[in-house]
Amino acid sequence: MAERFVGGCLCGQIRFTAIGVPHNPHTCSCKMCQRHSGALTLAWVEFARDEVSWDGEGGMPKIWRSSQYSSRAFCPNCGSTLGEIDDAPVIALALGVFDSNSRQSLQPISHSYSINTST
Numbered sequence: 712m713a714e715r716f717v718g719g720c721l722c723g724q725i726r727f728t729a730i731g732v733p734h735n736p737h738t739c740s741c742k743m744c745q746r747h748s749g750a751l752t753l754a755w756v757e758f759a760r761d762e763v764s765w766d767g768e769g770g771m772p773k774i775w776r777s778s779q780y781s782s783r784a785f786c787p788n789c790g791s792t793l794g795e796i797d798d799a800p801v802i803a804l805a806l807g808v809f810d811s812n813s814r815q816s817l818q819p820i821s822h823s824y825s826i827n828t829s830t
Contacts, residue, residue, distance in 0.1 A: 714816060718809035719767055720786035720793060726767030727793075729758045729804065733816050736806075739823035747783050748792050754806035754819050755794070763802045 716733070719726035736756040744753040765771045772784040772793045784793040784802075794804040806812045806819070 714814075716809055716811070716814075716817070718804070718812075720769075720772075720789055720791035720808065722786060722789035722791070724767055724769030724788045725765065725772045725786045725791075725793060726769075727763055727765050727804070727808075729763045729802075731758055731762035733758060734801075735803075735821075736817055736819045737821045737823055738819045741824035743777060744824075747777070747795075748805065753792075755803045756806060756817050756819075757801050757803045760796075760800040760802050763804070 713731050714733070716729040717727065734757040736754075738752050738754045740752045745751060747753065769786065769788065773787040774782040774784050774796055777783045780799070781795050781797045784796050785791060786793065791808065792805050793808055794802060796802050806817055809817065
């Protein structure tokens with residue numbers, strides 16, 4: 712059964728609603744996720760693009776092209792990390808931006824990349 716998830720940025724300008732089944736809840740410690748979040752590890756959950764609507768007064772987040780297949784999403788007002796919008800029909804949202812981020816269906820079940828300890 713489809714669930715309803717809501718969340719948004721720190722200032723509240725960018726809000727989203729995701730209706731569906733969350734996919735691939737995971738953590739990642741790659742250098743790109745570290746730089747995007749400012750943390751050593753970032754927790755993500757994915758939804759199909761058509762399951763996510765940007766419904767705050769700020770509309771869609773600002774995006775920055777970060778790779779050949781994806782763009783990072785953030786609030787242009789407060790700078791909050793919101794997620795990643797892939798060229799494939801997937802939007803990965805950072806768990807920290809959900810209003811209720813401790814729901815069982817959002818809990819990470821895998822880890823993508825280890826922390827790079829080389830300099």
